[in-house]
Amino acid sequence: MNAETVIQALGRNLAEELFPAERQLIPNLNDIYELELAFYENLILSDEEMVRNGAFFAQVGDQYTHHFLMCTGESLKLPGHSASRLKSFFEKNIFRTGYATHGLFPYRGKFHPQMIKGLMNVMGLKPGDTVLDPMMGSGTVLVEASLMGIRSIGLDASPFCRFMTQTKIDALTMSLTRARDALVHLEEVFSYFQKKVGQPLPGSKPSKRHMTENVMSVMEATAEYIAQQDHRSLKKKDRDTVNTYHLLLLAYLDSAGYAERSARKKPLDLFRAILERYLFVVEKIQKVISEMEIEPAQAEVREADARSIFLADNSIDGILFSPPYSFAIDYLDNDSFHLNFMGIDSNALRERMIGLRGRNLSEKYEYYKEDMGKVLSECARVLRPGCFCTIIVGTNSNQLSKVFGVSPDQVQGLHEILIDIGERFGLTPIKRMSRPITGISNIMRREYILILQKGTDLH
Numbered sequence: 001m002n003a004e005t006v007i008q009a010l011g012r013n014l015a016e017e018l019f020p021a022e023r024q025l026i027p028n029l030n031d032i033y034e035l036e037l038a039f040y041e042n043l044i045l046s047d048e049e050m051v052r053n054g055a056f057f058a059q060v061g062d063q064y065t066h067h068f069l070m071c072t073g074e075s076l077k078l079p080g081h082s083a084s085r086l087k088s089f090f091e092k093n094i095f096r097t098g099y100a101t102h103g104l105f106p107y108r109g110k111f112h113p114q115m116i117k118g119l120m121n122v123m124g125l126k127p128g129d130t131v132l133d134p135m136m137g138s139g140t141v142l143v144e145a146s147l148m149g150i151r152s153i154g155l156d157a158s159p160f161c162r163f164m165t166q167t168k169i170d171a172l173t174m175s176l177t178r179a180r181d182a183l184v185h186l187e188e189v190f191s192y193f194q195k196k197v198g199q200p201l202p203g204s205k206p207s208k209r210h211m212t213e214n215v216m217s218v219m220e221a222t223a224e225y226i227a228q229q230d231h232r233s234l235k236k237k238d239r240d241t242v243n244t245y246h247l248l249l250l251a252y253l254d255s256a257g258y259a260e261r262s263a264r265k266k267p268l269d270l271f272r273a274i275l276e277r278y279l280f281v282v283e284k285i286q287k288v289i290s291e292m293e294i295e296p297a298q299a300e301v302r303e304a305d306a307r308s309i310f311l312a313d314n315s316i317d318g319i320l321f322s323p324p325y326s327f328a329i330d331y332l333d334n335d336s337f338h339l340n341f342m343g344i345d346s347n348a349l350r351e352r353m354i355g356l357r358g359r360n361l362s363e364k365y366e367y368y369k370e371d372m373g374k375v376l377s378e379c380a381r382v383l384r385p386g387c388f389c390t391i392i393v394g395t396n397s398n399q400l401s402k403v404f405g406v407s408p409d410q411v412q413g414l415h416e417i418l419i420d421i422g423e424r425f426g427l428t429p430i431k432r433m434s435r436p437i438t439g440i441s442n443i444m445r446r447e448y449i450l451i452l453q454k455g456t457d458l459h
């Protein structure tokens, strides 16, 4: 045994060897892929950029980074009924997920926002650039980009995703006066939505009361919000009204989802707890935005098909997205309550949803490849030459093994299939990272981060 070698080795500090002393890593950084992203971020960002947009560092010299400030403060409020498992998930993930408006709706398959911020840095995106997420889901890329000063465009085939993302974006800057008022008149607001949207299955009815004019007139005036695709052109007062309506509705739908899964709490109490939490997180991020003088960048949210993108050739500085994990998650089943409420024909939508088309697994698999071919060819078309397209995709070898009737370790992973398709359209893989999936309930074990570059000779 050579004790001296051991002492020498243990006397060294990994972070100090990798990073300059004045750049302090964020606490709770546990995974190797995070250290890897921090490593690249450190190489790519100047001190000023690190303070403004760094994802994995808490301090540069004596300055706290915006990310650190956005995440710290009072720990996130969870509904009182939350199982301790859920609570510890949020606390553990305070720097990864539980900040800004990301937690406003529990959308399955959502990105880790911190990782998205880190990846946008690693892709060289800067304030003023434009990033595209052609399958935005709950809008993680758009919210992060907006806070980083990066313009963004998000598409999703599901109208519910458009609604959810738009609400999260608007919540960064909306006036909260009326939403706070709604908390005071909670029972009225709740019974209004019960009538309008429908009743969550188990649980109780709130006591009937006469509705006060001032709160409910705000609701009624905008109840037909779905018809409005774009409300940026509205006057400030009307925009506040629409934004308030959207935030309350999202909280209601969120509580209805909880109520369907749990009969332990009364729906009204769930609604109160969720709305309080929404207001708490939105106030928190708005405070940082104002204190740090952050100007959220424009985010364009569209209900659209990623297989045929409306953008011009070579017009986008970066693409970052996560395709449906093949057939692992039936997004339509997950959202059925919300889609029904929005009057959406799920069968027609199913035909547009990648991963859901087809009658059986092998047909779905064929459609999936065909559809992802169209998406990647569109990505390659709209991306500027030399820029990067990052895809995050989970392994689903168990499912694919059923399609082919072979063992899971014999199938080509979805990430490899996507790399092959990307290469056909001039997207060259330059980096592949993988990370364990640590969500609360997930049937996949690893997720791949694939960074592809569009060749400079393609115009």
Ligand SMILES: C[S@@+](CC[C@H](N)C(=O)[O-])C[C@H]1O[C@@H](n2cnc3c(N)ncnc32)[C@H](O)[C@@H]1O
Binding pocket: 107, 109, 110, 111, 134, 135, 136, 137, 138, 139, 140, 141, 155, 156, 157, 158, 161, 304, 305, 306, 307, 321, 322, 323, 324, 325, 331, 352, 353, 354, 355
């Ligand atoms: C894995 S999720 C994306 C989650 C997202 N990254 C987030 O952070 O919430 C994949 C999304 O692709 C959407 N999608 C499926 N088919 C689509 C299509 N043809 N065009 C656009 N989006 C589609 C689904 O509605 C779903 O929201």
